[in-house]
Amino acid sequence: MPLTNAEDRYGSVTKTFHWLIALLILTLIPLGLIANDMAYDTAEQLATKAWLFSLHKTLGITVFFVALARILWALTQTKPASLHPERKLETFAAETVHWLLYASLVIVPLSGWIHHAATSGFAPIWWPIGQDLPLVPKSDAVAGAFGAMHVIATNVLEASLALHVLGALKHHFIDRDSTLRRMWFGTTTATTPGGTHNMRRPAITAAVIWAVAIAFGAGLGMSGAENDGPAPTALAEVQSDWQVQNGTLSITVNQFGSDVTGSFADWTADITFDETVQNGVAGAVEATISIGSLTLGSVTDQAMGPDFFNVEEFPTASYSAEIATTTDRTTANGTLTIKDQSVPLELPFDLAIDGDTATMKATTTLDRRDFNIGDNMNDEGSLKFPVTVQIELTATRAAATN
Ligand code: HEM
Ligand code: HEM
Structure with missing residues (x-):
């Protein structure tokens, strides 16, 4: 069997590429649909869903490189001519679909890959190529746009593939010509020598269809980027001796081997502190955190669920502590309450006071099991037990702001 194509036949390299990719695509479509639809209420379901997604992504990237x-x-090869060049509309439709399919082999996996690279933490790709892509930022907006584009692009692929397969079957069973046979293995040449190609019009038509689909997908992604879950509890502003001006409260969890960092957008702290106290209790802090204001990469929704923070029942967390100083350190000593669990927490921190402005920084590690978070995920391969918390804030003396 010749390796290369000719005017009236496909060579074995083209055939091998065609059927290998067909097999992969026909595996990937159901895999994507099943993985996407699967519930993840329990730890087992989540682990299975993640495994299916990892398989989907790994095979999807394989398709990208094979494609x-x-x-x-294909660029180096002759394209065998249509067997029925006189059927102008049919030939035009078949060639437009070929262009749609060729383009889908790049657009579908690439949109999925960019979506994956813009998020963090869920279902890693198994190839040893890292989880990120150059120039792709970790961003919910980028992830949303490319996630929607991936779904729309798979719809274009599915529709084109349906037409393509129906066409091939029509040639085989109704026209009884050699269209399908000449793509299968063995040396089958077309019975009628083909006509000439008009590649431009089908290629332009396919490009227009793809442009509309991509624009539609991106628009859908942008409009769906807003959070569609329940609105987070908004905390009332707090007036205190030391008024927090800005700061971040972030957490880092490790899911399926990747670190995922996110932060709470809404939290308040009522702080009293007397820096003249050298040794002993110098003040207190009462902090309240709106759990629903957390953004945690692609696992934000999962983190809010009943097995994890259970935001519906426990919309806020709190930390209530005394602040004590010794000559060499400042420490908050108190109780952290998340869900219905209150746990003692000692939090040493760096404090710098410059006139009426104080900056503080602290890092601590909590064990999620102390707060019944992810109780059903007992293995650290899915979700590690330690969670790193980082706090940074700048506060000004209330008298100074009045
Ligand atoms: C040619 C290759 C691929 C095909 C045919 C394919 C097909 C699909 C299909 C049919 C779905 C379900 C869409 C729906 O629910 O309507 C899906 C979802 C998904 N695929 Fe792919 N995919 C491919 C490559 C990839 C790659 C390379 C990645 C990532 C590295 C990826 C990541 C995803 C993700 C994350 C979803 C869920 C979409 C979302 O929730 O927004 N896919 N894919
Ligand atoms: C079971 C499913 C499939 C069947 C029965 C099938 C059948 C065929 C046949 C018979 C041809 C030759 C058409 C001709 O001679 O004019 C062909 C060509 C082609 N097929 Fe498929 N195919 C299938 C799946 C796929 C898939 C999944 C893709 C890619 C996503 C694909 C992409 C193409 C392309 C791009 C061509 C044109 C090749 C060229 O001339 O450069 N096919 N297919």
Whole structure:
């Protein structure tokens, strides 16, 4: 069997590429649909869903590279001509679909890959190529746009593939010509020598269809980027001796081996502190955190669920502590309450006071099991037990702000 194509036949390299990719695509579509629809209420379901997604992504990236090789190969090859060039509309439709399919082999996996690279933490790709892509920021907006684009692009692929397969079956069973046979293995040449190609019009039509689909997908992604869950509890502003001007409260969890960092957008702290106290209790802090204001990469929704923070029942967390100083350190000593669990927490921190402005920084590690978070995830491979908390804030003396 010749390796290369000719005017009236496909060579074995083209055929191998075609059927290998067909097999992968016909596996990936159900895999994507099943993984996407699968519930993840329990730890087992979540682990299965993540495994299916990892398989989907790993095979999807394989398709991307095999497809690039196939496209490069096709560029060096003659495209066998249509068997029925006189059927102008049918030939035009078949060639438009071929262009749609070729483009889908790049657009579908690439949109999925960019979506993955813009998020963090869920279902890693198994190839040892890292989880990120150059120039792709970790961003909910980028992830939303490319996630929607991936879904729309798979719809274009599915529709084109349906037409393509129906066309092939029509040729085989109704026209009884050699269209399907000449793509299968063995040396089958077309019975009628083909006509000439008009590649431009089908290629332009396919490009227009893709442009509309991509624009639609991106628009859908942007409009769906807003949070559709329940609105987080908004905390009332707090007036205190030391008024927090800005700061971040972030957490880092490790899910499926990747670190995922996120932060709470809404929290308040009522702080009293007398810096003249050298040794002993110098003040107190009462902090309240709106759990629903947390953004945690692609696992934000999951973190809010009943197995984790259970935001519906426990919309806020709190930390109530005394602040004590010794000559060499400042420490908050108190109780952290998340859900219905109150746990003692000693939090040493760095404090710098410059006139009426104080900056503080602290890092601590909590064990999620102390707060019944992810109780059903007992293995650290899915979700590690330690959670790192980082706090940074700048506060000004209330008298100074009045
Ligand atoms: C040619 C290759 C691929 C095909 C045919 C494919 C197909 C699909 C399909 C049919 C879905 C379900 C869409 C729906 O629910 O309507 C899906 C979802 C998904 N795929 Fe792919 N995919 C491919 C490559 C990839 C790659 C390379 C990645 C990531 C590295 C990826 C990541 C995803 C993700 C994250 C979803 C869920 C979408 C979301 O929730 O926004 N896919 N894919
Ligand atoms: C079971 C499913 C499939 C069947 C029965 C099938 C059948 C065929 C046949 C018979 C041809 C030759 C058409 C001709 O000679 O004019 C062909 C060509 C082609 N197929 Fe498929 N195919 C299938 C799946 C796929 C898939 C999944 C893709 C890619 C996503 C694909 C992409 C293409 C392309 C791009 C061509 C044109 C090749 C060229 O001339 O450069 N096919 N297919």
